[in-house]
Amino acid sequence: MNCLVVYAHPLKKSLCGSLFEVVAQALADNDHDCRFADLYEADFDPRLSGTERASYYAAYDNSGIAQEVRDLEWAEVVVLVFPTWWFSMPAILKGWFDRVWAPGVAYDHDANLGAIKPRLKKLRTVVAVTTLGSPWWVDRLVMWQPVRRTIGTAILRSCAPQARFFMLSLYNSERVRDNQFNIFRAKLRHTISRNLR
Amino acid sequence: MNCLVVYAHPLKKSLCGSLFEVVAQALADNDHDCRFADLYEADFDPRLSGTERASYYAAYDNSGIAQEVRDLEWAEVVVLVFPTWWFSMPAILKGWFDRVWAPGVAYDHDANLGAIKPRLKKLRTVVAVTTLGSPWWVDRLVMWQPVRRTIGTAILRSCAPQARFFMLSLYNSERVRDNQFNIFRAKLRHTISRNLR
Numbered sequence: 001m002n003c004l005v006v007y008a009h010p011l012k013k014s015l016c017g018s019l020f021e022v023v024a025q026a027l028a029d030n031d032h033d034c035r036f037a038d039l040y041e042a043d044f045d046p047r048l049s050g051t052e053r054a055s056y057y058a059a060y061d062n063s064g065i066a067q068e069v070r071d072l073e074w075a076e077v078v079v080l081v082f083p084t085w086w087f088s089m090p091a092i093l094k095g096w097f098d099r100v101w102a103p104g105v106a107y108d109h110d111a112n113l114g115a116i117k118p119r120l121k122k123l124r125t126v127v128a129v130t131t132l133g134s135p136w137w138v139d140r141l142v143m144w145q146p147v148r149r150t151i152g153t154a155i156l157r158s159c160a161p162q163a164r165f166f167m168l169s170l171y172n173s174e175r176v177r178d179n180q181f182n183i184f185r186a187k188l189r190h191t192i193s194r195n196l197r
Numbered sequence: 198m199n200c201l202v203v204y205a206h207p208l209k210k211s212l213c214g215s216l217f218e219v220v221a222q223a224l225a226d227n228d229h230d231c232r233f234a235d236l237y238e239a240d241f242d243p244r245l246s247g248t249e250r251a252s253y254y255a256a257y258d259n260s261g262i263a264q265e266v267r268d269l270e271w272a273e274v275v276v277l278v279f280p281t282w283w284f285s286m287p288a289i290l291k292g293w294f295d296r297v298w299a300p301g302v303a304y305d306h307d308a309n310l311g312a313i314k315p316r317l318k319k320l321r322t323v324v325a326v327t328t329l330g331s332p333w334w335v336d337r338l339v340m341w342q343p344v345r346r347t348i349g350t351a352i353l354r355s356c357a358p359q360a361r362f363f364m365l366s367l368y369n370s371e372r373v374r375d376n377q378f379n380i381f382r383a384k385l386r387h388t389i390s391r392n393l394r
Contacts, residue, residue: 053206086351090292149343174254
């Protein structure tokens with residue numbers, strides 16, 4: 001499978017960096033064809049520009065993100081590895097969605113500005129791997145899982161409704177114990193090895 | 198009152214631009230002391246840097262955002278004007294929260310990494326003004342209002358639990374009619390004029 005791995009943490013030596021290594025190894029073990037997009041390393045600018053916004057309802061000008069567009073259109077699997085800050089994506093990853101998951105790439109506008117039309121027909125699986133400081137019950141019972149809803153419901157149902165979505169959240173990440181982290185990594189390895197088909 | 202108005206749209210000629218004008222006029226009419234932060238115009242970089250992240254649990258290095266920190270600490274009122282994209286903030290605004298609403302500025306870490314401690318004691322009112330393409334029922338019944346929960350619950354209850362929070366959402370923004378937009382602007386003017394005290 002064509003697998004695009006998006007990494008959105010400013011440091012490589014971090015819990016997310018360690019989870020990225022697990023993903024890369026599991027994909028290699030299963031002989032998938034991989035592309036890696038380390039957004040910080042690539043100096044990706046997450047700000048949808050004035051030119052992009054002005055062309056959003058005409059012919060979207062994606063000339064500033066040509067490589068990112070090619071990678072997304074190529075992908076059958078997308079794996080996202082990122083920290084959750086304030087119960088939402090870090091700015092650099094939000095901007096990747098704002099700019100790259102755009103008209104003519106990820107979806108098409110409806111002629112009457114009704115529901116948008118999916119365009120990522122090749123995309124079969126999306127795996128979101130994230131760390132967050134809060135305990136599980138705040139994310140689920142107080143916040144109603146805003147990251148899961150944003151990616152899994154709002155974005156994927158609009159752009160790739162056929163894709164399966166897996167979300168793996170490492171809670172209490174600021175004080176996670178070694179054995180808990182090892183269990184999480186094993187679960188991640190298992191998810192990647194079993195579900196990409 | 199000290200009012201900080203944050204604008205997060207790449208274009209001035211837009212629905213958000215028009216709402217920004219309403220806010221600025223209503224604040225002037227009521228003789229508030231205002232500062233305006235147009236994040237695009239200021240070329241604000243929303244990416245929490247490696248240096249910032251590495252210092253996050255020690256002494257947070259906010260040297261790259263000194264003015265933004267001063268403005269936030271000065272504010273008794275914050276008014277945010279932004280488009281909602283994919284049911285969340287645009288990257289440039291998310292990054293303003295990621296970088297500026299940080300330890301030593303907006304909150305303090307707990308010694309045992311338990312619940313964080315509020316620090317923005319001067320902040321009395323926050324008004325979020327946003328436009329979104331979707332109808333109200335998708336935001337409320339399907340998505341459970343992720344932007345309202347992120348700003349009003351996750352961020353404000355942690356950093357300024359005493360602050361009142363108002364959220365004004367212009368739904369169906371891609372095809373809003375003139376009279377609907379006029380009603381929304383009147384409601385916004387009224388909210389600003391009546392509630393900043």
